[in-house]
Amino acid sequence: MDKKFNIGQKLVASPYIVWVAVFVVVPLLMVAYFAFFGDEGKFTLEYIKSVGQYSDIFIRSIWMAAVATIICLLISYPLAFILSRMSKKTQSTMLMIVMLPMWMNFLLRTYAWMTLLGNEGLINHLLGMIGLGPFKMLNTVGAVILGMIYNYLPYMILPLYSVMEKIDPSVLEAASDLGCNRIKAMFRVVVPLSIPGIMSGITMVFVPAISTFIISRMLGGGGNMLIGDLIEMQFLGNAYNPNLGAAISLVLMVIVLIIMAAMHQLDSSDDDRVLL
Amino acid sequence: MKKLSKLYVSLVLLFLYVPIFVMIVFSFNTTKSRSVLSGFTLEWYAKLFENELILKSLGNTIIIAVCASIISTLLGTLAAIGISRMGKFGKATVLGINNIPIINPEIVTGVSLMLLFVFFKARMSMEFGFTTLLIAHITFDVPYVVLNVMPKFRQMTPHIYEAAQDLGCGPFKSFIKVVLPEIMPGIISGFLMAFTFSLDDFVISYFTSGPTSQTLPITIYSMTRRKVSPEINALSTIIFVVVVIVLVVKNIMERRSLNVKKYADDDSAEIIE
Amino acid sequence: MENVISLNDIVVSFDGETVLNNINLDIKDKEFVTLLGPSGCGKTTTLRIIGGFIQPDSGEVIFENKNITKLPPYRRNVNTVFQKYALFPHLNVFENVAFGLRVRKLPEKEINKAVAEMLELVNLKGFEERNVQNLSGGQQQRVAIARALVNKPKVLLLDEPLGALDLKLRKEMQTELKRIQQSLEITFIYVTHDQEEALTMSDTVVVMKDGSIQQIGRPVDIYNEPQNAFVADFIGESNIIDGIMLKDRLVAICGHEFECVDSGFDEKQPVDVVIRPEDITLTANADEKIHGVVRSVTFKGVHYEMVVDSSDFSWLVHSTKAPEVGSEVGILFGPDDIHIMNKMKG
Structure with a gap:
């Protein structure tokens, strides 16, 4: 091929490279700068250290996101498997139906639960008719976790489905032929083959769940602050402190990276995927 | 087993869709109540378009x-x-x-x-x-x-x-x-x-x-x-309807192009034979 | 010899379409049986019935005198070599072969021994740790066979196992499979659409078409005494000519009377007359009862293949000598070469 043209072709990427450098790399470096350098431009660990004061919020965020992720996995796994064994035509329709709610803005989806869970909401109203309640459901930990599950469930279903769909039915028949009943075939064949899907599903649910600030604010009231709320407050809230906000963001990124590295490690079969 | 699968899929779909349908129903409700239906109105849609x-x-x-x-x-x-x-x-x-x-x-x-x-x-x-x-x-x-x-x-x-x-x-x-x-x-x-x-x-x-x-x-x-x-309910309803229409049209178009492709493949298979 | 598997009156339909129409088949112990037929004839469905992957609408599957019709695949003492092998992509060669033994929770020592033996049998010693996805088609094939055989099934089912291999490898594997079958002394039920494969490997060939069995017999019998024109045509190329039975041992073809060896047909009964291309002799004498013009001559390596146009039929002829294209020739065949068959229905 024309050598000159080849170089020309490489050059067409340069506007993009400049863009990514200025608007992706530089902003992240600025986050790091703000986290480690104070107003006078002097290096300090003060901000990173003060993140420690909020360890309860970090722990709460991690466990709530973890609970939501696990429940998502438990709900999605059978669903994805059932979908993947349907006829091809039904599969595409069903998948569309399952994914459809995701196309609505997540604020609206979360708002829907506010309507349902409130003290004067529909659920309490219906329970009241059979003489129960009212229960305090809105502004609780449970409501926030429910909101996470509801919003991010499709992110778990999709990767699981796409690995399971590739499992050849004859492989399952082979397992059956070799002495596996349904349950044994599930654990000996389907689960090992769907590990890449499980891992990417976990990442795709856990990362947005741990960093959300809308779900906790809308369904958790003021009392269930998460890392996201904490960051938002440092930048747009009353507690304006971009240095602390940057430090918290940095810690959040590290947590996310650790989770992703762990998932990647567990899924060693998938080597050709490009991760950070 | 088949029945159990169907039941399970229905339950998950119920979980996904009930909140949305409740919003749609209440978007036509005359009062601001979130739990009692008191009558049909398009008021919220009118307000939405005036907003x-x-x-x-x-x-x-x-x-x-x-x-x-x-x-x-x-x-x-x-x-x-x-x-x-x-x-x-x-x-x-x-x-x-x-x-x-x-x-x-x-x-x-x-x-x-x-x-x-x-x-x-x-x-x-x-x-x-x-x-x-x-x-x-x-x-x-x-x-x-x-x-x-x-x-x-x-x-x-x-x-x-x-x-x-x-x-x-x-x-x-x-x-x-x-x-x-x-x-x-x-x-x-x-x-x-x-x-x-x-x-x-x-x-x-x-x-x-x-x-x-x-x-x-x-x-x-x-x-x-x-x-x-x-008004949010009304807005959600409109967005939901738009999403459904877009996805259905997209699906139909994809299916059509898939069919065309399938026929093309069949033709080539015949030629080879 | 005793029957190891019997299919009695098996009927299967998918979406209202009959796939198997009243199949009756007895398979003897230690036999190499081939189900042969064009695609869509129901041969794979028959195999899957025996494997337990499909339940028949009616009829029963008898295995060693026990009715196993309702038994799921994992409770049957038969194993399958799948069409595209269906190896477990997450397991290496050793673990693929060991799969069935692990499910049965055999002690590790026994598993190691059995797997090693099997890999030796299929010439895959030293491949234990290999990823099955990086093996060649022939090697994957061997793993699939070892994985099934290690469970010591009474019957091995093979669903077009050589279909994905190239010609040379396929010939090798044919011999190999035959060797394995004979050394293990178990029953093989083999599905293929390749008539040559069926004839070379089998003890018994079952020819199928449109969900019914056309003929069951030894390869030699199937080839020499096809029961109808379909079998004759499917087993090697044939000239199939409309004829009319005049009386016992006399048939009319192309307006001429010929002596033949078949009897037992009605007088004036329309029949299919099958004449193998290699049974026809061409003569330079264009005055024979049937004569024609040589339209084409193709060299096929061992013989020539010729098409000769007579007034009402195009004859396929195999011979080691070839006349000139365009020359007038006579077409000769003896009474032994004429096979008379009932007209196929439909």
């Missing part, structure tokens, strides 16, 4: 989404062409950086851009508004365009670029005539993905927009802060 803030932010959202998706499609397609010609190391590096906005928590992308724009504001008196919002949207859209176009180069029929040159096309003409049509599906799906992400984005917009450039999700957010507002 200038909503209409204006809808306009903003569409303008931003169109501009951001077009620019990022151009930028991303050119990038994919360049990246596909790079060596192994260059490719891995660029794609690694390309993935940052995708895997980073949205809030971190949002605040990092905000810090940059604050810096710009101080040095170059650039206000938060349309420009910052557009930049932010392009930034999170481009990676998806790149990811959609890149695989098309790998799937491309081998040697067609050389074949076009062999048949007398110059390098540029060969590209336009044979390479572009092959990567077009990737470009289109990248564009559509960028467009929908832009329409839908809240978190990053929240940190990078100014008071004059509010998008619909931001307006929705401020409405939900006021707790009871049945």
Whole structure:
């Protein structure tokens, strides 16, 4: 091929490279700068250290996101498997139906639960008719976790489905032929083959769940602050402190990276995927 | 077993759809109550269409989404062409950086851009508004365009670029005539993905927009802060209907093109036999 | 010899379409049985019935005198070699072969021994740790066979196992499979659409078409005494000519009377007359009862293949000598070469 043209072709990427450098790399470096350098431009660990004061919020965020992720996995796994064994035509329709709610803005989806869970909401109203309640459901930990599950469930279903769909039915028949009943075939064949899907599903649910600030604010009231709320407050809230906000963001990124590295490690079969 | 599967699928679908249907039902309710139906009205829809803030932010959202998706499609397609010609190391590096906005928590992308724009504001008196919002949207859209176009180069029929040159096309003409049509599906799906992400984005917009450039999700957010507002139900219903129509049309079109392809395959099979 | 498997009156339909129409088949112990037929004839469905992957609408499957019709695949003492092998992509060669033994929770020692033996049998010693996805088609094939055989099934089912291999490898594997079958002394039920494969490997060939069995017999019998024109045509190329039975041992073809060896047909009964291309002799004498013009001559390596146009039929002829294209020739065949068959229905 024309050598000159080849170089020309490489050059067409340069506007993009400049863009990514200025608007992706530089902003992240600025986050790091703000986290480690104070107003006078002097290096300090003060901000990173003060993140420690909020360890309860970090722990709460991690466990709530973890609970939501696990429940998502438990709900999605059978669903994805059932979908993947349907006829091809039904599969595409069903998948569309399952994914459809995701196309609505997540604020609206979360708002829907506010309507349902409130003290004067529909659920309490219906329970009241059979003489129960009212229960305090809105502004609780449970409501926030429910909101996470509801919003991010499709992110778990999709990767699981796409690995399971590739499992050849004859492989399952082979397992059956070799002495596996349904349950044994599930654990000996389907689960090992769907590990890449499980891992990417976990990442795709856990990362947005741990960093959300809308779900906790809308369904958790003021009392269930998460890392996201904490960051938002440092930048747009009353507690304006971009240095602390940057430090918290940095810690959040590290947590996310650790989770992703762990998932990647567990899924060693998938080597050709490009991760950070 | 079959019955159990069906029951399970129905239960999950119920979980996914009940909240949405409740919203739709209550969007026609005469009172602001969230639990008692008291009569049918289109009042909330009327109010919605009188609400200038909503209409204006809808306009903003569409303008931003169109501009951001077009620019990022151009930028991303050119990038994919360049990246596909790079060596192994260059490719891995660029794609690694390309993935940052995708895997980073949205809030971190949002605040990092905000810090940059604050810096710009101080040095170059650039206000938060349309420009910052557009930049932010392009930034999170481009990676998806790149990811959609890149695989098309790998799937491309081998040697067609050389074949076009062999048949007398110059390098540029060969590209336009044979390479572009092959990567077009990737470009289109990248564009559509960028467009929908832009329409839908809240978190990053929240940190990078100014008071004059509010998008619909931001307006929705401020409405939900006021707790009871049945207009949101009406808005949700409209959005839901639009989404259903778009997806059904898309599905039908895909199925049709799939069928055409199937017939084409059958023909070729017959010829071989 | 005793029957190891019997299919009695098996009927299967998918979406209202009958796939198997009243199949009756007895398979003897240690036999190599081939189900042969064009695609869509129901041969794979028959195999899947025996494997337990499909339940028949009616009829029963008898295995060693026990009715196993309702038994799921994992409770049957038969194993399958799948069409595209269906190896477990997450397991290496050793673990693929060991799969069935692990499910049965055999002690590790026994598993190691059995797997090693099997890999030796299929010539894959030293491949234990290999990823199955990086093996060649022939090697994957061997893993699939070892994985099934290690469970010591009474019957091995093979669903077009060589279909994905190239010609040379296929010939090798044919011999190999035959060797394995004979050394293990178990029953093989083999599905193929390749008539040559069926004839070379089998003890018994079952020819199928449109969900019914056309003929069951030894390869030699199937070839020499096809029961109808379909079998004759499917087993090697044939000239199938409309004829009318005049009386016992006399048939009319192309307006001429010929002596033949078949009897027992009605007088004036329309029949299919099958004449193998290699049974026809061409003569330079264009005055024979049937004569024609040589339209084409193709060299096939061992013989020439010729098409000769007579007034009402195009004859396919195999011979080691070839006349000139365009020359007038006589077409000769003896009474032994004429096979008379009932007209096929439909």
